[in-house]
Amino acid sequence: MTGDPRVLIVDDQALVRTGFRMILNARGIEVAGEAADGVEAVSAAERLRPDVVLMDIRMPNLDGLAATRQILARHPGCRVIMLTTFDLDRYVYAALAAGASGFLLKDVTPEHLANAVRLVSTGDALLAPSITRRLVERFAAEAAPPPLHRDLTPLTPRELEVLTLLGHGRSNAELAADLGLSEATVKTHVARIFTKLDLRDRAQAVVLAYETGLVRPAAQ
Structure with a gap:
């Protein structure tokens, strides 16, 4: 991909969406659109074809995990960054398994947010491998899948x-x-x-x- 990625912001809090939009726009990254829940996210991704989706995990109607699965099934070239809270949402492991490229805490710094979007858009994973491993260990141990x-x-x-x-x-x-x-x-x-x-x-x-x-x- 050449140039900066086009981003879809998905969060049920308008203030979060507005804040992220302002941060990305100020750093030359285009926000293609916004969505307030998973259903809107799937529709917006179909219509807008973003390069990167910033996806909240917990939302009404359709949660971020289900929306991620649907979006990546239809648009495998898209990248999804999950948005979560400081206590590390228990859905993180499932989100990574569903194809999300990493996660960000909602209190991420503006510079880290922009860098993360650009990094993921190149096809790399957002998380440092050691952080990914700790997340997987924590949630895989709970799920204990065969x-x-x-x-x-x-x-x-x-x-x-x-x-x-x-x-x-x-x-x-x-x-x-x-x-x-x-x-x-x-x-x-x-x-x-x-x-x-x-x-x-x-x-x-x-x-x-x-x-x-x-x-x-x-x-x-």
Whole structure:
């Protein structure tokens, strides 16, 4: 994608939507539209085709998780950032599993908000891998899902090793150090894993590592 992304803001609080719109517009990021609940969000995404959706989790009529699933099913190239509160909403794990590229706290700084939108629009995950891992550990342990029988045979032994380390929250630099590889080689392995397993970004890779049993949630 070239240029700044077009953003859809979804929140049932008008004040939040207005504040985010002002922040993004001031930094040259176009706000394509707003929605006050999940139903409006799905309709707006269909009509406006935004690059990034800022999606509140808890809303009337249709919550952010259900709306995320519907939007990404219809527009897989779209990126969704979940908006949550400081206490880490219990739906975060499910949102990441549904394809969301990360989450932001609603009291995010203006600079972090703009940077996050731009980062996600390039196809990267918003969260640092270690933060994603902690979130997944917390909520995967609560949900205790049975291992997902996903076919990992397309992966080479090295790629399987890289995916496992991704699940443990390693950054590219840490992967390079752990495996004795250059960061460029690590990036190539990661990109191939995403392609072979049809993964959106690192957040989904971490979730998949847990769901397939490559990584087990730590004891709580």
